Amino acid sequence: MADLSIDFAGIRSPNPFWLASAPPTNSGAQIHRAFEAGWGGAVWKTIGPPVLNVSNRYGAWHYGGQRMLAINNVELISDRPLEVNLREIVEVKRAWPDRAVIVSAMVESKPEAWNEIVRRIEDTGADGIELNYGCPHGMSERGMGAAVGQVPEYCEQITRWVMDAAHIPVIVKLTPNITNIATPARAAVAAGATALSLINTLNSIVGVDLDTLELTPNIGGKGGHGGFAGPAVKPIALNMLAALGTDEVVGNSGRPISAMGGITTWRDAAEFLLLGAHSLQVCTAVMHYGFRIIEDLCDGLSNWMDSKGFLSPADVRGRSLNRISDFKNFDLSFRAVARIDEAKCIRCDLCYVACNDTAHQCIDVFGASGQVVEPHAYGVRSNGKREAVETRPQPRVREADCVGCRLCYNVCPVEQCIQMIEVPSGREPVTWDELVKASPAVTEDWTAMEEYREKTGIEIH
């Protein structure tokens, strides 16, 4: 059985799953229960200067009958007194020596303020410090959080202050509300940060109330952008994680990365590991379902690792990073076509309409006698299930015309009904980059491009 324990820049935990700095880690009592449930670590909700919170602070985005594909919040850092938090951190760490206890912090941008908070955190016995450079609302208006994370120079300066004072690992948490995630990450590396974590929440407005025309959530008649998180942000987080892993400076710096952003299941977790994460932080899924989800996160990950022969998270880490590339390096001769498994197909014709209306018009529907028929071909007097079922046409891909766009594969509601089949294109492999070098005219001039297509047998209809 796989060993799920990790060593993150010297911080050990029995599994890679930590609760992210957020409402689930607001108090010692909560973290005690989370550790009892099996969480490997917790990043304490950010401590710092005094704050006051508002009601209706969490919004959510629901879709298609699914609740909370994303959450949005305007909650600030911990609103409990600093002394209370510090005392509870001591208690939790003492009770759970094998778990990772990391304290997120955010203070005024002055060296003495940071020096003071680092000293006090270290006095608790915590395993590490996470610098919250990401909070996008409220705190940023006071010059903290994302206001720091969005300016690489501030990020570097403050990290230096912290590194001068700290004796335990320091994790710099990055905001995704920037143009290029590598820039603030490089600043943190330059300042000597022990590790990085990402992503914090994205700026968002979650909705407008169609009855009152107020924003949702409505805070006394007003609303505004809040931090967006949950399953919907996972692809953004994966991209930013990969961007760090493939960045020349950050990737080669050896700094471990604690990744988060929509991790809900062990499958998500595995993907984050494959793209270079050293530890995994979870918030929204826990806010939706409670601490108990840790069981399947560990169980599912462990079973998958066993099935693949991976021994530890370190064994999984970054294995898919070498697949990350740029469009210019993709093989333009790679060809795949969609194929519908007619035994599995339930003939909902969603592939047909998606292809016909919005893609490449290469799915036809075939009548019982094998000829192409038009949809809606039945007579007005037709009635009853028998004829509707028996004459229901079968969608079929015209493979010669299929560009392999994969839209039908994505809309098909039946597991493994549509497959993308790799087929030989009959052309030599070539990338855009190679084409630019070998035949620059083709990449600049439409006439040359058309000649090139003709010559190589690329037909685009």
Place this chain on the structure above:
Amino acid sequence: METKGLAELLPPLSVQEALVEAHRCLFCYDAPCTHACPTHIDIPRFIKKIATDNLTGSARTILDSNLLGATCARVCPVEELCEGACVLGQNHRPVMIGRLQRYAMDHVYDRGGPTNTLAPSTGRSVAVIGAGPAGLSCAGELARRGHSVTIFEKRELGGGLSTYGIISLREPVEASLREVVMIERMGVKIETDRELGRNISFYQLREDFDAVFLGVGLGATQTMGIPGEELIVDGLDYIESSKLNGTGMKIGRNVVVVGAGNTAIDCAIVAQRLGAETVTMLYRRSALEMTAYAHEFEFIKKEGVTVRFLTQPVRVLADQGRIIGLECVRMELGPAADGTGRRAPAPVDGSEFVLAADQVVKAVGQQKLLVEGLKVDRGFIQVNAEFETSVPGLFAGGDCVRAKGSASTVMAVEDGKLAAAAIHRRIMAPNHERRIIKEG
């Protein structure tokens, strides 16, 4: 005695149930449910409108294809139609289309009823005979097109079988009457207690209207021709009493229902649920020849009704005008087919026996209504593809023309709709003359 009663069997879907169910719909393209629906309601569209909380639009989508959407949502044999064709049924269970349709329709009826857009007046007028599903559908569709429509109904209330002949367990009378009111709000006049041949004549209609539609349904229950038959209750009357006179209705202790069609099933349910101790259905053929829907047959077995196949009543036993039993004979199916294409049943000599009964209800099929001067096909009014009878300008639809194919509410609605389109084409044609109805 405490009885189960005939309250609507399926409760309305809650908001939560409706949303979960609406989200299950895949929104198939060229959906098979729509194909299977005799009125071809755009089912995925109305269901997705439930999911987006556009219930007004959802109801309108239904009404665009079927003006009696609230009745059909309740009485349609959805297992045989839309739900039977749902693609999700292949791997899972179909979407509850009928109940979602009822959810959308009830939403608008509970809020003052739907409003329909009407075309400007054409100056043409049409008479509709019969305010049942076919007549109401035809009248409403004609009103939409700007025609002036008058319905003549022989009974006191509109709605036809929906009001009088469908047990409340499937459709309460209020649901039917709300639809009648909606059709009236489209400008359709309904004159009740008006019956062709009694207090209206073709001659008069010919004078007053551009076209006539007959949606007269079928007549009384057929006679069985057995001694004591006058003591037997007509199944349609039995159902009517249960709907309109529920508490005053007489239910026997041991009830025998003769017949095994859908009306017989409904009679058996009435007896069973309103207090009979035993309910027995008799059918002279076997289960294979039964015309009742399979799911209905399963339902009454669960209700506790006994079904005796290959059994035919021969005589009602009575004592001073009160039924005390029903003498029956066992039947066997011969090799030869009868006029209906099914194996002909014949009595087994000496197999007579007596069933204890104090009430006998017959539901052995309805007589065809004879309309003088019209050609008929196996007793049903003959119509062409345009729903026109042998008399030009006189159209017909619904159960009275159903010589071919099954008779059902939804088929009657579709007949009315298609006949309205045909009538519209006819009376708006440039060469149309008023009073085109000729003597047949």
